[in-house]
Amino acid sequence: xxxxxKLPLADEVIESGLVQDFDASLSGIGQELxxxxxxxxxxxxxxxxxxxxxxxxxxxxxxxxxFQYVLCxxxxxxxxxxxxxxxxxxxxxxxxxxxxxxRKLGELPEINGKxxxxxxxxxxxxxxxxxxxxQQLEGWRWNRPGDRILDIDIPMSVxxxxxxxxxxxxxxxxxxxxxxxxxxxxxxxxxxxxxxTMRKHGGEKGVPFRVQxxxxxxxxxxxxxEHLHSASCQIKVFKPKGADRKQKTDREKMEKRTPxxxxxxxxxxxxTILTECSPWPEITYVNNSPSPGFNSSHSSFSLGEGNxxxxxxxxxxxxxxxxxxxxxxxxxxxxxxxxxxxxxFTRLFTNFSGADLLKLTRDDVIQIxxxxxxxxxxxxxxxxxxxxxxxxxxxxxxxRLREQQQQQPPQQKQEDGDANGTFxxxxxxxxxxxxxxxxxxxxAQLFSISPHQISQIYKQxxxxxxxxxxxxxxxxxxxxxxxxxDTMKAETSDSYHVVLK
Numbered sequence: 001x002x003x004x005x006k007l008p009l010a011d012e013v014i015e016s017g018l019v020q021d022f023d024a025s026l027s028g029i030g031q032e033l034x035x036x037x038x039x040x041x042x043x044x045x046x047x048x049x050x051x052x053x054x055x056x057x058x059x060x061x062x063x064x065x066x067f068q069y070v071l072c073x074x075x076x077x078x079x080x081x082x083x084x085x086x087x088x089x090x091x092x093x094x095x096x097x098x099x100x101x102x103r104k105l106g107e108l109p110e111i112n113g114k115x116x117x118x119x120x121x122x123x124x125x126x127x128x129x130x131x132x133x134x135q136q137l138e139g140w141r142w143n144r145p146g147d148r149i150l151d152i153d154i155p156m157s158v159x160x161x162x163x164x165x166x167x168x169x170x171x172x173x174x175x176x177x178x179x180x181x182x183x184x185x186x187x188x189x190x191x192x193x194x195x196x197t198m199r200k201h202g203g204e205k206g207v208p209f210r211v212q213x214x215x216x217x218x219x220x221x222x223x224x225x226e227h228l229h230s231a232s233c234q235i236k237v238f239k240p241k242g243a244d245r246k247q248k249t250d251r252e253k254m255e256k257r258t259p260x261x262x263x264x265x266x267x268x269x270x271x272t273i274l275t276e277c278s279p280w281p282e283i284t285y286v287n288n289s290p291s292p293g294f295n296s297s298h299s300s301f302s303l304g305e306g307n308x309x310x311x312x313x314x315x316x317x318x319x320x321x322x323x324x325x326x327x328x329x330x331x332x333x334x335x336x337x338x339x340x341x342x343x344x345f346t347r348l349f350t351n352f353s354g355a356d357l358l359k360l361t362r363d364d365v366i367q368i369x370x371x372x373x374x375x376x377x378x379x380x381x382x383x384x385x386x387x388x389x390x391x392x393x394x395x396x397x398x399x400r401l402r403e404q405q406q407q408q409p410p411q412q413k414q415e416d417g418d419a420n421g422t423f424x425x426x427x428x429x430x431x432x433x434x435x436x437x438x439x440x441x442x443x444a445q446l447f448s449i450s451p452h453q454i455s456q457i458y459k460q461x462x463x464x465x466x467x468x469x470x471x472x473x474x475x476x477x478x479x480x481x482x483x484x485x486d487t488m489k490a491e492t493s494d495s496y497h498v499v500l501k
Contacts, residue, residue: 066103067179067229069213069274072096077268078250086208087235087272088243094153094186097213097274101179108228111217115161115176117224118215121280122150122171122189125208125234129196132347135334136196137170139343144190151188159183176224187211193236196344209235214279231274323383328354340380345369357381388430390477394500395426396447396485426482435471443485443498455495459483466499 193206
């Protein structure tokens, strides 16, 4: 029975390209299945023959591809035999990718003496993250303004022509190169795998990325749109020197395994060969909403008619807060999370409306998001504002009211207004920096004038003297102090002096 099985199995293994593992695996059939009789299905159930259908070698495995890309970084030894290789990279470190021309004689003659274009991308390996790639990258952009996910180290690279990096595509770079000449490009990946994990308690596993290269040739119009070849590999990115530590840890773990267990794992190779894949789909994102973190509207100040009396109210400035409302839809809630730098949790709260998020307790949010981000999200949900350092109340004195008060005897003046029932309406001014410049800007914004139209601000002191407002004086204002603002035309310009009474 054993001899009857051996020849067909050997043929099958040879056809699958697994000759090197056949002898060791077949010699252990007795130990795997015991002393009793066994069937063909039992043999095929052994670990060496258990493969996913998608990982079986294709019929054209031996076909030589026109190009080959080699990443000069070692693969992890802790990867099982039929799994894809995994390579660890350090954040911001330059890694060489060699661009090799493997064409046979006479193959693709149309690119002889011509350039081709290669597009490099760092994309998500996890398909679930691929569906939300745009939102994930937008969130990363606002958390790391001015940074890129992928860069080319141009001084170290050889043979690349016209390298480009689109400012709107942080994870993509491209360049031209001549397959007939030596070409090596050095890339730097600036994001780390744990930046896109769901929870951040420390010690969590980072998400894997893919480095993908798509190569194109020129069409009749001189545009590089005709696809030639695509290949990719799986990577994880760690903080500086973290990849070296992870590689060492994997190596030490493998050394502790038994010889039988080691047979189930791939050896670590000094370089990583990118395997052929489908070209990356070109997707154009259109975003008509304002960029998160910035307000697309702004206020223009001009001196209006009147003196800012209660009968002439300026238009209120745009709201400074971005509070989540119970009526917010799930789509609007996703945008709110991105604007407030909670991009890593957008997938977790995909189906949450504003009402759902607002129902979460402080303990719920901390348990879901971790202590740091949980407290920040809870405060944002509740719309908690930081208390200002100083609050003062001001009212602009109108010319009409001043003339009426000058005509009335003091005993007829009332504490809250005059005898005609005209009341003082005060406005709150909140100060954080406690400077004269900040006070000037707040007063100008409150009464709809330009800050440049305020020449000086004075405080009326003893015997009616005018004391120039300074930073030190504002720092000594009493909390919730009340002032009446009087304006005087400056003699030398079109600006005004403001007096706090």
